[in-house]
Amino acid sequence: MANVTFGGREVTLVGNEVKVGDKAPDFTVRQNNLRRLTLEDSKGTVRLISVVPSIDTEVCDQQTRRFNEEAAKLEGVTVLTVSVDLPFAQQRWCGAAGIENLQTVSDYRDRNFGEAYGVLIQDFQLLTRAIFVIDKNDTVTYVEYVPEATDHPNYEAAIEAAKKALA
Template sequence: MANVTFKGKPVTLVGNEVKVGDQAPDFKVLANDLSEVTLADSKGKVRLISVVPSIDTGVCDAQTRRFNEEAAKLDNVQILTISVDLPFAQKRWCGANGIDNVQMLSDHRDVSFGEAYGVLIKELRLLARAIFVVDSNDQVTYVEYVSEVTDHPNYEAAIEAAKNAQ
């Protein structure tokens, strides 16, 4: 598993580490209207999955805003932002910040995504910051587990990977 810290202290990630070349694991999360969303719901598109601990923190806010801006420039790429925030909080945040190019999804109910992608922080029941790019055939083409949860991901590498995925 990836070695990850939160504010400098090591944390335990639950689930399976996902690697480039793997078939993307399925998951079941909630949209802001409480409908269930799975990986299959975006089949045929490239998915850039942006994982954040909580949308109400500075780095998560900046990360989501950055991918929201980039989404308008990417063809056939769907950007999913996943956290364990409640769907109501995600909807409120998106509305207050004009975020409409990324799909905010909540893993609060079952932590299905967190376990399937190995980003569930056992000690905090939050998701570790990570980026996954999944191509239109559901193959993982890019993975970044951010080593310090409070740091930013490598935006440029993730965006380039999404552009290059088919």
């Protein structure tokens, strides 16, 4: 598993570490209207999945706003932000932040995404910061488990990976 710290403290991640070349694990999360969303729902598109611990924190806020801006330029890419925040809180935050180009989804019910992608922090039942790019054939083409969960991901590398997966 990836070695990750949260606020300088080493944490234990639950689930399987996902690697480039793997078939993307299926998952079930909840949309802001509480409807289910699975990997299959975006089949045939490139997916950029941005994982954050909580949308209401500074770095998570900035990360989601950044990918919202980039999503407007990434035609053919489905951009999701996954956290364990309740769908109602995500919806409120998106409205206040003017998020229109990506979709926030919640893993609050059973941490299905967190375990499938190896991003569930056992101690806190939050998701660690990570980025995944999945191509149209459901193959993982980019992975970043951010070593310190309170740091920013490599935005440029993730965006380039999404563009490359479109080709």
